[in-house]
Structure formats: structure tokens, C-alpha cells
Amino acid sequence: MELIKELPEVFEEFAEQRQKAFLDIKKLKDAGIPIVGVFCTYFPQEIAMAMGAATVSLCSTSDETIPAAEKDLPKNLCPLIKSSYGFASTQKCPFFYFSDLVVGETTCDGKKKMYEYLKQFKDVFTMELPNRQTEEGLRLWKKEIVRFKEYLEEKFDVTITEEQVRNAVHIQNEGRKALKRLYETMKLDPAPITGxxxxxxxxxxxxKVDRSVIPGEVNEIVDKIEKEYAEGKMQERKPRILVTGCPIGGATEKVIKAIEDNGGIVVTYENCSGAKSIDKLVDEDTDDIYEAIAKRYLNIGCSIMTPNPNRLELLGRLIDEYQVDGVVEMILQACHTYNVETLGIRRFVNEEKGKPYISVETDYSQGDIGQLNTRIAAFIEML
Known part of the structure; x- marks a missing residue:
């Protein structure tokens, strides 16, 4: 039996997964496997998986291509949107280059218009995402998921069976369970690993291009974490921080670093990179699998929804379960929906949960690292 690798080495392997995926996608493309490029947590992965396609998150977390994007797009636009468009227009993103299809959803206004311009470079299928989590919204979203399935069948000349969809749902659910098991280790106090x-x-x-390998790999990591924790290997006791707000990744990992370099530890992420995308499963024991998929994705609590009670429900649950000492909200410049919602989040955290809250606005440059460190250090010292 192969020995389980040291934990730091495993964490680095996952950190390098994006680079590894470049090679994996090229191999799949050469083998004739369809590649579907995606941007958002609302994308129903299971439908593309059911036809045997590989799905991959497109490049959008670096300021490298923002100057190129600003030749076509306004400078005072969300950096995530400019980065996404810039990587597409310059063809510097291997994932975008190899994608046979890019799928977008009508989330924020900036993304909706950006998808129109992306059609210059690639086939783009835009799904009409409702902005209200109502029965009417659910009916519309289910229709869009079925429309997407039918589009894939026509474009790639395949038939997607219900059995294939249900199998994809099961694979995704098992992955979500494993990842949830991983982040729930952070309920331990002191925390077993860093944020x-x-x-x-x-x-x-x-x-991970092959979604079926996630449960095995992640559960192995959790087993190792739990074993080492039982042996007394853990982090020093520090103020426990919840991170919420806009998607984090790439350049914005500077916020996590600022928290942990200044005496805090991130024990949970409410945003798209964390609990928001994993918390709920698709109901597998249902007659209407398409409605179950629609319900699971539509219930994601994003600031584009109005009202947005599901975000508060998850946020409140995480604050309680992870014994959070303070909440840090990361806002990308010109992300209007999240920026406007900070007032409601601040009130909820301060008044209903009785916890300290700070919001930090940033972009993909590294020029504000000093300011981030100063503000976050003062916040953590107050805790």
C-alpha cells in the first residue's frame, strides 16, 4: 500500500492542480473529449458531465490581462470580469483556448454584457438565471437546464439519458460530501490546519477534470488530518475568522494571507470557493432529476438574488458551528451587488450574531497589500 504523503506536500499538490489541469485538458482535447468552460457556481455541472464532457473553470483571477481587456471594456468594471475577458481576447488561458463551448449565466450586469463580447472568440451558451428564488424562478431555471441539455445534444450530436444525468449527480454529490467533511475539520478548536x-x-x-477522483483523494487527506490532530498536531489558538463576499482565488488570496499573517486563522469560507458551492446536495431520490438539479443550484445564496435569505442562513450557521470570532468580507472593486449587500451583512453579523465585522475592498493588483495588512491587523487585534 502506498504511504500517504506528508500533509504540506498534499496541500501544495492541490495548489498546483490548476497548472496540472492545463496538461489534462490538452490530452482530453486530443482524445476528442468535449471541453466546456465555465465561470460560475450556478453552472449545473451534472448536465455537461452526463454527456462525457470535461468542465473547467476559466481563468479570471489575475491582473495579467486586464490592460488588454480595458481596450474594449470600461476601466471601472469588476476585475473578475475584465480578467475573464482579457484571458479570452489574448488567448492566454489554455482552458479557454481548448474549450469547445463556454457557458455563462445571467448573473450580474457586467458579466451578461461581457458574454456578448465573448461570442467574438468562442461559442457561448448563456443560461437565463432568475434573480428571485421563487416557484416561478424554479420553473424558469429548470427549463433552462433542460434547454442546455438539448443544446448539448444538438451541438455534439449525442443523446443524454436520465441514467447518465443521475450518475453525474451521484459523482458530484460524493465530491461535495468529501469536501464538506474536509472543511468541517475546521470546527475543531484549535484548528487542525491553516485556512x-x-x-x-x-x-x-x-x-480536477475527473470529478470521480475527488472523494478518494479528499477523504484520504481528512483521515490524515484527523489522525495527526489526535496525536496533538494542530494550529496555535488564534482568533477564528469567517471569510465571506466575492469569489476568492489567485490574486485575492492576499486577503487570506493578510488574515493569517496578522494573528488570525480562517476557519471557514462562505463565498463561492467554500461552503456556498458545497453545502447543499442534489436530491438523488426524486422522480424529477432536472427539477432537483434546478432547485439545488437556484438555492445558492448569492448577492445577485433579491431578496437573498439563503446567504444569511448559511452565514449564520457557519458563524455558530465554527465558533467564529470575527467576519471579514472581501469585496472586489465595482462589484455592485456584493458592495450594496454589505450593509445587510454588517447588520446581520453585528446585530443578530453579535460578532465584529469588517469589509475590505480590493482588486487584482498587489499594490494594496500594505493597506490590507494594516486594516486587518487592527481588526484582529480588536478581537
Whole structure:
């Protein structure tokens, strides 16, 4: 039996998964496997998986291509949108280059318009995502998921059976269970690992082309963490921080670093890279699998929804279960939906949960690291 690798080495492997995925995608492309490029947590992975396609998150977390994007897009636009468009227009993202299809959803206004321009470079299928979590919204979203399935069948000349969809649902659910088991180790106090180590696995797992390997690999890591914790290997007791807000990854990992370099430890992530994308499963014991998929994805608590009670429900649960001492919200510049929602989040955290809260606004440059360190250090010292 192969010995389980040292934990730091495993965390680094997941951190490097994005680079490894570049090679994996090229091999799949050469083998004739369809590649579907995606941007958002609302994307119903199971439908593309059911036809045997590989799905991959497209490049959007670096300021490398923002100057190129600003030739076409406004400068005062969310860096995630500019980065996404820039990687597409410059063809510097291997995932975008090899994608046979890019799928977007009508989330924020900036993304909706950006998808129109992406059609210059690639086939883009835009799903109409409702902005309200109502019965009417659920009916619309289910229709969009079925429409997406039918589009894939026509574009790639395949038939997607219900059995294939149910199998994909099961694979994704098993992956979610394993990742949830991983981040739930952070309920331990003191924490068993750092928030950055946790993030490396959560974020790196989104670049696993073969989703079926996630449960085995992640459960092995959890077993190792639990064994070492029982032996007394753990982090020093520090103020326990919950991170919420815009998607984190790449350049914005500077926020995690600022927290952990200044005396805190991130014990849970509410945003897209964390609990938000893993917390709920698709109901496998249902007659209507497409409605079950629609319900699971539509219930994600994102600031594009109005109202947005599901975000508060998850946030409140995480604050309680992870014994959180303070909440840090990361806002990307010009992300209007999250920025406007900070007032409601602050009130919820301060008044209903009785916890300290700070919001930090940033972009993909590294120029504000000093300011981030100063503000976050003062916040953690107050705790």
C-alpha cells in the first residue's frame, strides 16, 4: 500500500492542480473529449458531465490581462470580469483556448454584457438565471437546464439519458460530501490546519477534470488530518475568522494571507470557493432529476438574488458551528451587488450574531497589500 504523503506536500499538490489541469485538458482535447468552460457556481455541472464532457473553470483571477481587456471594456468594471475577458481576447488561458463551448449565466450586469463580447472568440451558451428564488424562478431555471441539455445534444450530436444525468449527480454529490467533511475539520478548536491550506484543497478541487477522483483523494487527506490532530498536531489558538463576499482565488488570496499573517486563522469560507458551492446536495431520490438539479443550484445564496435569505442562513450557521470570532468580507472593486449587500451583512453579523465585522475592498493588483495588512491587523487585534 502506498504511504500517504506528508500533509504540506498534499496541500501544495492541490495548489498546483490548476497548472496540472492545463496538461489534462490538452490530452482530453486530443482524445476528442468535449471541453466546456465555465465561470460560475450556478453552472449545473451534472448536465455537461452526463454527456462525457470535461468542465473547467476559466481563468479570471489575475491582473495579467486586464490592460488588454480595458481596450474594449470600461476601466471601472469588476476585475473578475475584465480578467475573464482579457484571458479570452489574448488567448492566454489554455482552458479557454481548448474549450469547445463556454457557458455563462445571467448573473450580474457586467458579466451578461461581457458574454456578448465573448461570442467574438468562442461559442457561448448563456443560461437565463432568475434573480428571485421563487416557484416561478424554479420553473424558469429548470427549463433552462433542460434547454442546455438539448443544446448539448444538438451541438455534439449525442443523446443524454436520465441514467447518465443521475450518475453525474451521484459523482458530484460524493465530491461535495468529501469536501464538506474536509472543511468541517475546521470546527475543531484549535484548528487542525491553516485556512490557506484548506483553501488550496477547496480551490484546487475545482480544477480536477475527473470529478470521480475527488472523494478518494479528499477523504484520504481528512483521515490524515484527523489522525495527526489526535496525536496533538494542530494550529496555535488564534482568533477564528469567517471569510465571506466575492469569489476568492489567485490574486485575492492576499486577503487570506493578510488574515493569517496578522494573528488570525480562517476557519471557514462562505463565498463561492467554500461552503456556498458545497453545502447543499442534489436530491438523488426524486422522480424529477432536472427539477432537483434546478432547485439545488437556484438555492445558492448569492448577492445577485433579491431578496437573498439563503446567504444569511448559511452565514449564520457557519458563524455558530465554527465558533467564529470575527467576519471579514472581501469585496472586489465595482462589484455592485456584493458592495450594496454589505450593509445587510454588517447588520446581520453585528446585530443578530453579535460578532465584529469588517469589509475590505480590493482588486487584482498587489499594490494594496500594505493597506490590507494594516486594516486587518487592527481588526484582529480588536478581537
Amino acid at each position: 490557506m491550506e484548506l483553501f488550496k484543497v477547496l480551490y484546487g478541487s475545482t480544477f
